[in-house]
Amino acid sequence: MPDIDVDAPGTVQLLMGNEAIARGALEGGIGFASAYPGTPSSEILPAIARVAKRMNIYAEWSVNEKVAMEAAAGASFAGIRSLVAMKQNGLNVALDFLATQIQTGGIGKGMVVLVADDPAALSSSGEQDTRIVAKWLDIPLLEPSSAQEAKDMTKFALDLSEELDLPCMVRIVRTVSHTRSNVKLGELPRNEKKARFSDLWDMYKPEMGKYLSEGSVLLRHDFVHQKLAKVPEKFEVSPFNWYVGPDKAELLIITSSCSWPYSLEAVRELKLEDKVGILKLGTTWPLPEKLIEKQLSRTQKVLFVEEIEPFIERSVMELVANLPSGSPHLTFYGKRSGHMKAYGDYDPVLVANVIASIMGVTYQPRDSEYGRKIEELAKVAPSRIMQFCPGCPYRAAFWAIKNALKIDGRDGFVNGDVGCYTIGELSAGYFQSRTKTAMGSGAGVANGLGNLGQFGFDQPVLAMCGDSTFFHATIPALISGIWNNSSFILLIMENGATSMTGFQPHPGTGTNILGEPAKVIDTEALCRSLGARVEICDPFDLKGTTSTLLELMAEGGGAKVVIIRRECELVRARRDKKALYQMRVDTDKCIGEECGCNRVCTRLFQCPGLIWDKEAGKAKIDEIICSGCGVCTDICPQGAIIKEAA
């Protein structure tokens, strides 16, 4: 891909939604961008970082979303436009700051809070509709439906934020942030950026002492309402809202975000363009009330199409309840009526089926006889569940953990966390992770479990985090555990990258987002300074890792740390461009099902590079997939898996 600072206004590029946001930030003249990686938002900051030097922008991965939010606000306070990006869970982390900052006197220069939601939680621990936060906090909300709008809205939101002296939220969903589509580029500003902080304190004047959340909070909360009251007149005429369909529609669809193209396609599929109208909204808080009222007066049936929460649906209901005439003529369809599912993501067929049922027509996405037969025949394709990559140190680590817990025999278990090791709760990690919620919560939950001795609790408690997660949210949980003498072992899976989201650097890697050398925060030294017993294990040393875990579990006592240290195989392979070992199975030594090992290699260990040759009845290396880590040599009781120098 060409970089996002192509200075060619009017030309069309194929941009991912996240890259389009980055371009919009450039067109909006930002000088500061910060984030913590989180799918589906992770590509925004790298796109900015690649052009940061040329565009005179400061970009950083912050240690977590709260710091990212605060840092971006700091820049705006000093006169530099800023963008902060995160996924929906990240906003929860950052909310303490944002919710309070809004009730100070203002933000200074334009600041956009970009949140990428993940309907259906394909890359998240849970789904969450961030739009509600914008309404709760009284900040303007924009919802892009395409990469083009992602760019245009980001720029618009920077301008609006600055005009209102209030942060603005752009909320994108996975299917827009991770979809590439056509984007017509705009002008790149070459503005002078000059940072200087200056302010005076006067609790009764919002323009003075404005960055403080003290004294005049009640007054200042009202200022927020006054600021927001200026927005509807702008949104009424916004190019991000439009209506398509007949003058008087039998059915009016009100929709936003990716549900707009789904609705459009569904109506076209059903050939109902002359009966069904669509009001597409891009500015969804505060609502463009007059625009909505106008369309409501021209129909009798209204369908709300929006993923996750009935956000527009409820807001329109509030609006309708306040109309002088009420709405006796209107029937509403949506989540409240049970027509639209209130969880997960949508698609054009789902929307077409609902429209068809309301309009009393039938919908067949394809020949039903063909569909029935091919769906049945396709069932022979076994599904693919998530697994660790070939050569992943986490597979080896979970193998050692499983064996240690089994030998210990007291029904110990792992409190998992968010990262690649999440897969430890599946068969790929031998079902060892038994709890998992939020970033850092493995150690947090272990804090409680490790202090239940007085109730007879005697199971060993392991907690897990990645090296990036350790910095993000685990350190306070570890400190609390050491302070309160909670009995758990924190396993820090140190693989030298934020792998799940795309191998971003973190405070322990020695590089920053630009790829430049940075100070290394030494995880091991930090843990030792807290007074915890710290052990280091190489997970590829299965025996050594197992025995260290056994020893620490037997010792008991307060919180301890095991750093499970081995670089992410994908990062290593990209750099070294060669395997550690050349692997092969000695077919004389492998005695297959006769062995009595229950096919420990393929039935239990489960590496995609180590497969079962059904005809020969023996294990076999898939040489295209095998990464040559050599770990499986140590699991074969016959010594039939041979590793040789690559």
Next chain:
Amino acid sequence: MTVKTLTKEPFNLIVAGVGGQGNVLMSLLIGMALVREGYFIGVSDTYGASQRGGSVASHIRVSKDTQYSCLIPTGHADFILGMEPIETLRMLGQFGNPDVMAIMNPRTVYPPSVITGAAEYPDLDELVETIKKFSAKLWIVNATDEAIKMGNPIFANMILIGALIGTDVLPLDRKSLEAVLRERFSGKTFDDNMVAFDKGMELVRQ
């Protein structure tokens, strides 16, 4: 010869494979070439969890005048570019119709359930028969085998792109792909990829 008009409006292409095979990059290259030709394109990228050995399908939607959503409706695929057999069948099951065409790389990637013995990988000949019967046309392209002959299995992706262009279903030709590749690769890597591309074209035109 290039077909300079779309054979269908919109034209819906699925690139089906397994996480890590590289279909995101393949889709990007095809999409970039189509944007240069003036079409509206939607390419869905699948990231995160799907990188770890899951089924990965990229949807590419091509239109003369409309920015479609990134999701192809059930039964609406016009072409399936299958990098792996059961992934090709899986996509046919959900998005197939009697007019769909497909290219399939017969090289298997076993799911974990097959490796452990909990599930069977379907018989390849029967699978091919099913796909043939439920599609308008199927090309079997031994992309991985050919790529290994070239010295690196990674070339399978470019062989498959060459095969796709060789079928003339898209308004693209060798030149349009060459221009996009030149921006991405240089020197021997560029040359090798073009050799792979030509190999793919040759395989569907034999």
